[in-house]
Amino acid sequence: MKVRVHVSLKPGVLDPQGRAVHHALEGLGFDGVEDVRVGRLIELDVADGTSQATLDDMCRKLLANMVIENYRIEFPAEAQGAV
């Protein structure tokens, strides 16, 4: 079972990397970019039936640092209507 974990900085936490990317986009002439936040996408292949609680546990214990980050779990196969 494929699982995607999106890890992003919590709102209000300054993102120096996002700011640098923002500056670089402006430098390339892209106007109208209001804000840039850099996150992380982690793709897992886990046993079928792995519970949401176990996935939450993985995120809280390792994949995200809950002091500064939030996470969102996504099941790409479901999203595409596959079995």
Next chain:
Amino acid sequence: MAFRGAVITFPGSNCDRDMAVALEKVSGEPALRVWHADADLPDRLDMIAIPGGFSYGDYLRCGAIASRSPVMRAVVRAAERGVPVLGVCNGFQVLTESGLLPGALMRNAQLNFTCREARLTVENGQSLFTAGFESGSVVSFPIAHHDGNYFADAETLDQIEGDGRVAFRYLDEVNGSQRRIAGVLNAGGNVLGMMPHPERAIEPELGGTDGRVLFESAIGALVGA
């Protein structure tokens, strides 16, 4: 009693030898070396030091993988029993990731790897590690890091400041740290994490001896009692 200090080495640690030398020079006793995969620590330790470097290549987040390694479970248990633990640079990152210290260390605000002397204010000159300094005095330690930008929410910052748990503060802005925090103590005062490197300032030949005071404070209190 002879001082028993241990230095933990992870894959990618690179200040472990410097840390061991600092412990040995000040205590006169050999430092025990512990490998990250060891599930147990040597017994009767007076102090555990977690050195700087780039443990596990800084994969995922600085200190994240190291903080989940077998030896860190033993370090956390020892710290909770009151064994003094010093984490420097990557060691500070490991201590925040392990939950022994509050907050997190993020990419420096200016994005640069910063390697230079930094002046620090000793905020708390009463702790085990800082008793040799006068509160409010200014010391100079080398810094060398890319991810030393200390972050915690306002409530946590108020609490650690109110409890005297900010050990050191940068005198000048260096990396974007909230309230210019450079070093933090745990609630029990036996765990200190700091980005600046006291182990690189223990001899005049290294450019300064302010760091030696930190080791003398802790080791003197631990063996002199």
